[in-house]
Amino acid sequence: MTILKKTRFQEYADPSEIIRLINKLNTPSQSVRIMNVCGSHEHTICRNGIRSLLPKNIELIPGPGCPVCVTPEEDIINAVEISNRNGMVLATYGDMVRVPTQAGSIREKAKNLKIISSCHEALTTAKDKPVLFLSIGFETTAAPAASLFRMGPPSQFYFLSSHKLTKAAMKALCEDEEVGVDAFIAPGHVSTITGSREWEELSQNYGIPVVIAGFGAEDILSSIALILFMLKTHNPKTENVYKGVVKKEGNIRAQKLMKEVFDITDTRWRGLGTIENSGLELKDSLSPHNARSSFQWERIDDEDGLCRCKDVIMGKAYPHQCPLFKKACTPHTPKGACMVSREGACNIWFRFGRW
Amino acid sequence: MRISLFHGSGGKQTRKLIEEVFLKHFKQSGPLEDAAYLTVPSRQIAATTDSFVINPLFFPGGDIGKLSICGTVNDLVVSGAEPLYITAGFVIEEGFSIDNLNKIAQSMAEEAEKNRIKIVAGDTKVVERGKADGVYINTAGIGTVKRRFSVEDVHPGDAVIITGPIGEHGLCVLIEREQLEVESPVKSDCESLYPLISPLFEIPQVKWMRDPTRGGLATVCLELCEDTGLGMVLFEEKIPVREEVQFLCEMLGFDPLYLANEGRALIVASKEKADEVVELLRKHPSGKKAGVIGHITDEFRGVKLITEIKGERFLDYFEEDPLPRIC
């Protein structure tokens, strides 16, 4: 296993060497479903044609890897309604405004829209006008969003948290028989915040190997080899092949900041439904800034129609199995959330080939 | 000085504009006739036309004027013709700077002279402010046919050759348009292909060529496969892409395979002659990075890319233009 050690310590390993190792470790009769929960990982997999290099029994499944895709329609529609009704500017990220919902997209419906590229712009806008900030993202964006509240936001700054915690979704997927995940490739960026210890619970409680990987093709390949090795030796653990970047304890300052501002709460994911302890909500002490509790809120269920986003996010279908893929649904005319953002599985599959 | 609607009235002002801007640069004198009389040395003539609506009008490595000559010249060249004459029509927006118009006309003249072709007829129209974006140019060109290329000559086993690094024009225009701050500016590859390509007309084993403009290399390859009913294998590691282009593409989320080129050609030649063709191309300064990047096959249809780590993926058309107004 010297080559595994090599890649574990982030030394150069030739892709063809890793593939040989994968074939050696593989048990062809046993299906292995490895899920990634990060758009950038799926990007690397598609761009490099990694699936074509693997034995047939090994499946790489894109999971809920994009914060845009998992934001429920309810949050989007209410953000539009509340901001329109109260004469507020709706501030959010560019990809969010194009997500189709049963009540149209933000771009179509918001009367006063400010597209931002960093959360600080939302705060700056609130200096002169009332603002509703629809804030989305996993741990990576939750920490900077939390920092806004250290800057003393004006009273006309309203925050709608649609922040999600990656691990909670992974746990829900472990429990879903139909998905049948055998291992995870854990997201590199998220892990820099949470630390590698975040995922240990998964390998311990569900007996599932988890490997934290960087974003190169070699990183993905060596994670697969490592996963096969753990499966073969019946020794599921959380391993980190993104060593230089991800620490065991993560970014303590960011974690502290998030704890200061957010409480962990049950939240809804598009595709996955409500998951216990999977979201971040502003603490009660900040409730004057909380858009969800300060205004009238409507309960809305996701409506998927022909779109199979739900199954794509859950890893139950590949993008090309959706009847709309590349037909009615393109990045230009997205019919589902997964086609909107460049981290959405359908968008990535659209750009990287014919399937 | 700026363009006014009077400049397009067809009266004295129009005449003055034509004389002081276009005729000055295009070195034409004598009376303004309704048509140009041309002498052509052969009975086999190739004709083409193209319109240019690029935004921005000026970019590193060229401007709409140079582009309008190169674009039409290159269409003739990849059709096996030696370009001879060009016509130019201008649609100018009221308020456009005459200085800029001069610059554009000058670079057209320079490019035409380099290629030893004549700009023989022209037209100017002015439209109200807001009805056009600065200036649009239409050029038409004719040339004598030296070689006829046909997709029917393309066969399995043939080599696929590119004459230089890809993606530069598209990326350059994008950076200019979005005013992105980048450390090393990317220059457009906008250039006439005639000097580089014409020696290949003599080689019968050169079978087909096309300039991968809008839609980039990938689109041209897909179209060839569709027209021939054959397949193509491309090797990612052999496709020349400048380091800064690769880097910026990754940052900005573009794929150089789909970005426009304005000074490159994709060539299909028989396997036996491929090395000779590449050698010939490399003799020219614009062909230094030329190389074989793949081959034609009948094992499947479509374009298969072998990635750097030897993975495979099939390329597909981008239904939408990732970058409109690129040429």
Ligand code: SF4
């Ligand atoms: S934020 Fe980073 S880790 Fe998270 S999904 Fe996006 S690329 Fe992956």
Ligand code: SF4
């Ligand atoms: S292709 Fe479009 S409609 Fe189908 S699952 Fe993906 S995003 Fe939804």
